[in-house]
Amino acid sequence: MIDPPSTLGFTPAVGELPLTPKQRSLLALANELGRTRFAARAAQWDETASFPFANYDDLRDAGLLALCVPESHGGLGADYATYMMVAAEIGRFCGATALTYNMHICSTLWTGVLADGIAMSDAQRAEHARRRELHFKRIVERGAIYAQPFSEGSAAAAGRAPFGTTARKVEGGWVVNGRKIFASLSGAADYYGVLCTEAKGDEKPDVCDTLYLAVPATSEGLSVLGDWNPLGMRGTVSRNLAFNEVFVPDDEQLMPRGVYYVGAQTWPAMFFTLAPTYLGIANAAYDFTVAYLRGDINEATGEPSRPGERRTVRRMYPTKQVAVAQMRIQLEAMKSLFARAIQEAAPNPSKDARMRLYAAHYSVMEGANDIARLAIRTCGGQSMMKHLPLERLYRDSRCGSLMLPWTAELVLDRMGRETLYEAGEQDE
Numbered sequence: 453m454i455d456p457p458s459t460l461g462f463t464p465a466v467g468e469l470p471l472t473p474k475q476r477s478l479l480a481l482a483n484e485l486g487r488t489r490f491a492a493r494a495a496q497w498d499e500t501a502s503f504p505f506a507n508y509d510d511l512r513d514a515g516l517l518a519l520c521v522p523e524s525h526g527g528l529g530a531d532y533a534t535y536m537m538v539a540a541e542i543g544r545f546c547g548a549t550a551l552t553y554n555m556h557i558c559s560t561l562w563t564g565v566l567a568d569g570i571a572m573s574d575a576q577r578a579e580h581a582r583r584r585e586l587h588f589k590r591i592v593e594r595g596a597i598y599a600q601p602f603s604e605g606s607a608a609a610a611g612r613a614p615f616g617t618t619a620r621k622v623e624g625g626w627v628v629n630g631r632k633i634f635a636s637l638s639g640a641a642d643y644y645g646v647l648c649t650e651a652k653g654d655e656k657p658d659v660c661d662t663l664y665l666a667v668p669a670t671s672e673g674l675s676v677l678g679d680w681n682p683l684g685m686r687g688t689v690s691r692n693l694a695f696n697e698v699f700v701p702d703d704e705q706l707m708p709r710g711v712y713y714v715g716a717q718t719w720p721a722m723f724f725t726l727a728p729t730y731l732g733i734a735n736a737a738y739d740f741t742v743a744y745l746r747g748d749i750n751e752a753t754g755e756p757s758r759p760g761e762r763r764t765v766r767r768m769y770p771t772k773q774v775a776v777a778q779m780r781i782q783l784e785a786m787k788s789l790f791a792r793a794i795q796e797a798a799p800n801p802s803k804d805a806r807m808r809l810y811a812a813h814y815s816v817m818e819g820a821n822d823i824a825r826l827a828i829r830t831c832g833g834q835s836m837m838k839h840l841p842l843e844r845l846y847r848d849s850r851c852g853s854l855m856l857p858w859t860a861e862l863v864l865d866r867m868g869r870e871t872l873y874e875a876g877e878q879d880e
């Protein structure tokens with residue numbers, strides 16, 4: 453059953469779409485939490501570059517840490533499209549919460565709905581079913597938080613080389629050695645969902661031997677290192693991790709041996725999950741601009757203007773009206789592509805759908821920053837003061853295009869190459 457979107461009482465960040473009752477109630481919940489709790493706290497995480505623990509307590513209490521855990525395992529059983537809508541709604545109120553929430557949710561989405569669409573042998577399927585039960589249970593019963601540290605500062609996270617972090621098979625588990633950079637949720641996560649390469653003695657490392665392991669935060673030999681003082685997304689606390697002979701039991705395998713690589717080939721939409729945060733930010737920058745130009749925001753306090761208070765209205769200038777129209781046109785294009793891409797996300801997409809997915813990712817990541825840039829130009833000098841959210845949205849929005857494996861550059865690279873060359877084709 454599909455309900456009309458108007459019953460929500462607000463326009464979701466993903467835009468007005470036909471929604472199922474479950475999507476409607478989850479979007480209402482995300483909007484309520486974002487508006488009443490996350491928005492007011494966002495400046496504090498940004499200023500101190502600290503993790504939004506209070507927001508995670510709220511997400512946990514609302515059951516949202518188990519959003520994509522199947523209902524049969526006690527979760528809310530949201531599918532891919534529903535997660536993407538909810539994440540965009542959270543991103544509208546706190547970018548750092550939405551981005552870190554993505555890392556956590558992916559550990560359930562990949563092992564849940566996505567894994568169900570990846571080819572596995574019967575033995576692998578049975579092993580996966582047994583192990584993911586333990587993993588889901590921790591989230592449902594204990595509210596455990598997962599991080600997703602893949603990046604190493606090499607071509608590995610770009611999907612062009614094996615991960616330098618290795619896992620050596622030993623009795624009862626694996627021994628992990630290596631280093632990760634940009635580990636969002638570092639120091640906050642209970643488990644780090646690490647991608648590493650199975651070390652097979654003298655054999656050359658191979659991307660097909662990528663392993664996906666949950667390393668408990670309390671593991672001996674695991675340390676969080678380095679400072680965290682970035683331009684934007686400061687609340688993600690994405691410090692470095694070092695693994696020195698870290699023993700990880702067999703049951704911490706989040707996917708059977710070799711399955712992650714197959715999954716990444718099968719489900720390109722798994723990397724699009726970084727985008728909704730930035731669609732949320734683009735909505736926030738647009739909404740702020742409209743309210744600010746109308747004089748609905750008190751520029752001195754950042755609070756909604758009160759009746760009888762002196763308001764600075766800027767909406768009568770044609771140049772500002774044109775800028776708002778331009779922002780809206782770009783936002784509508786981003787939302788439309790995003791909505792289509794999440795609705796058609798599936799294993800083994802056609803070439804046309806894959807190109808659209810890349811186009812959606814690029815449009816959202818670069819578009820969010822374009823909209824934030826126009827928002828500051830249009831609202832004017834006083835709008836970029838630190839007590840207003842716009843300058844934070846501008847800084848946060850710049851980070852989307854840097855996320856591997858689909859940085860803005862690498863998406864262009866893929867689109868051009870995959871358009872002009874069919875699989876296996878080469879020039880003389």
Ligand SMILES: Cc1cc2nc3c(=O)[nH]c(=O)nc-3n(C[C@H](O)[C@H](O)[C@H](O)COP(=O)(O)OP(=O)(O)OC[C@H]3O[C@@H](n4cnc5c(N)ncnc54)[C@H](O)[C@@H]3O)c2cc1C
Nearest residue numbers: 600601602603605606607610634636685690854855856861
């Ligand atoms: C706020 C924030 C949070 C993050 N959180 C996480 C996280 O939780 N987990 C995680 O795994 N990562 C995370 N990242 C890291 C992100 O995904 C990238 O890995 C990181 O930004 C890359 O930085 P770099 O300086 O190594 O980039 P680059 O040097 O641009 O890329 C690294 C390597 O990728 C290859 N590459 C890059 N661009 C190209 C190109 N155009 N053509 C060919 N090869 C190319 C090259 O081999 C290059 O050396 C986060 C980043 C940010 C900004």
